[in-house]
Each structure stands twice: as structure tokens, then as C-alpha cells.
Amino acid sequence: MRLLTHNMLSSNIKGVINGFPLLIEAERVVEKQVDFNLDFLKNMFSKIDWKALADASKTMGYDELPDEVPDPSVLDSQEFLQKFHHALLELHLEEGALVYPETGRRFPVNKGIPNMFLHEDEV
């Protein structure tokens, strides 16, 4: 699972006020090469929750992203774009879990696939 997807996932358990972002417990992280696409990165830059991405990236072992939301002018910087691309699309969480911070509820991640099934009482 890439950080692109992690940035979209928001736990919709019943009674939860803010299910985003889910904390990452990284047991195994794999790097996979993905083709660089400038247009897609620009498209995603406005959608991404930057803080969640930066924190998640650090948990996955990649600490190159700025903590604060950078100014949109960074999209002209090739260096920044490479780092953004790497963090967003090339870091894969293979084994671990996504944890909902308020209750500690864990969604296990196996073979890169998060198990987001809710229990009967959580729907």
C-alpha cells in the first residue's frame, strides 16, 4: 500500500469523529520504482494532506519531506518533485498495520493489502 492510498483512507467506524489520518505501524517497507509523472504530482499536490504524508513518510523511514505544507512554488523544483514522487508512490507498506489513534483499533496490513473490514458493531 502506498502513501497515496494511506492519505485517502479515513476510518468510518461508527461514532468516530475524525478518522483521519490512520497511524502507520510499519513492519516491512518495500521500495518499488514507479514512473515519474509531473501532471499527476501536480494534480495530487492540492489534494494531499501534507502533514499526514510527511508523518507517514517518516514512519516508513523516508525523512526527506518538509514538515510544513510547502509553498506551491516548490512544484517547479525538480528536487522537491523527486522526493514527493518517492514518498507518495514508491514507498510500499508490505506488512504492518494502520491504527486508529483515538481507540487503538488496528487494521492489519498483509502483503501490502490493508484489511479494512469493520466489525458488526462498528458499522
Next chain:
Amino acid sequence: MSSRPELQAPPEIFYDDVEARKYTSSSRIVGIQAELSERALELLALPDDGIPRLLLDIGCGSGLSGETISENGHQWIGLDISRSMLDIALERETDGDLILGDMGQGLGLRPGLIDGAISISAVQWLCNADKSCHEPRLRLKAFFGSLYRCLGRGARAVFQLYPENNAQRELILGFAMRAGFAGGVVIDYPHSSKKRKEYLVLTCGPPSLSTATPSAIGEDGNSCSDDESSGDEENQTVCISDRHRPRKKQKLTKKGKTRAWVLKKKEKMRSKGNVVPPDSKYTARKRKAHF
């Protein structure tokens, strides 16, 4: 025609390891799924500007439809309820991320970020009353509500599906409308029982030119004219009528198969070379019902 899988078992049980592999190794199914996905992507009407979008593939299964999305240059996130199917998707090394989850529990995505959603042959599973009769409605509500929220403005959702009957079609459409979607049904090849394919095309936001239901494909591969059926504004079901095609078959009357129909059918069988009993005054005579 084999029975519908939806009537045999819930999807996470029906699509076990054996079935999942069978499904994905059938070249016929792979071919059909690719066609359906291409058509669904076409109906999504994404802007032709070369910018890759972020799409959802709902009921992505073994990644057959996701491959089509990747081939068209977009990123996608797939959701499926069957672990076996997703395992096969992993084997096939799909580009999109996969999530194991139940669409009837809500999609669990942040609002307004998805550029479009497709679903091939999956949404009708939501209608199964696997447990109580209340559940499908709650599931449909959760699904369409969460889908509407996570789609960006102007985004579309296209579902290719096989509704069991008209009631199911109406049910699905009804919940989609209630969630705030506009749209309608596009039926390709409406007259061919084999080629006939149904797509539910939903749009977010107020109806406008861009949200008008696209035209369907008819028998000869050209677009049919479509007439809007009567109905209130909410229920915009598009009826496809083909003005050019003459009726070849004898129309079945309400009373069922008349004598004339039977005689014609027997003639047809004879011309094919089948052995057919000779016609007599007893042909198609009304028989007494046996218990």
C-alpha cells in the same frame, strides 16, 4: 444459462481460491472484463488532457479492470471483499493499491478527492439479502452515501452491472439518487441477449450538459437515439429505442405462445434440419394442467 453467482453464496465465499483462479484464467472472462472496463472508462468522460487521474475500482477482484485503468494512464485504488481474488491481483502485480473491504460498510475515504469511480460486475452483490431484509438497504445507503462524499465535484461513477430484475435495478438507482447522484442507465446492444450490457452512469452535482446521460451503442455499432422515459426529475432512466430495426420475430402476446408462434417455430426447426413432428389439428392445443 447458468445460475447467477449472486444466488449461490455471498461474494467473499463464492470467490474462493478455486473460483478466483478459474475466473482469472478464463480468457473469455478476461476479454469481456477488458471490454467492459474500456467502455466504463469511456463513459467516465474524463477530460482528454493527458493528466493522470486518481480513480476507484470498486469490486476490483483480481485486477482485470484495474489493468485497463493503468493502461489508460491513470492511478487507481481497488476495493474488494474477497481475499482470494485480491491474492490473484497481487500475483498479476497490479499498479493500483488494493484494499480488502466491504463496500456495503462505506468506502472510508476522505471527502472530495477521487476523480472518478468504476465498478465492473460488482454492485449487484449489494442487493443480496444474505442476512435480514433490512441489511441490503443499509448497505446500499452506506455505499452510495460514502461514494458521493469521496468523489470530487463533477466526477462520475460508472457501474457495469447485472441486475437480477427490474426491482433490483430500481432499488440501486433509487439509493443512488437519494445519495445525491444524478444520472441514468446506458444500455449497449439492448436487443441482443448476449451482447446486452448495462451501465449505471452517475454524476455528482447539479444536472447540466456534462451530466447528460451519454448515448448507448446499438446493434450495428452506431449510437442509438435515446428517448427519456417518463418519470420525475430524480429518476432519469434513459430508454434506448432503435427506430431503424424492423421486428423480425413474432411478438409474444400476453397470452403466451400462440399456435401461430408454435407453427412458425416448428417451420424454423425443420428448415434447420431438425426432426419435428408433423403439424396437425392437435398442434399447440391447450392441454389440461396436470396437478
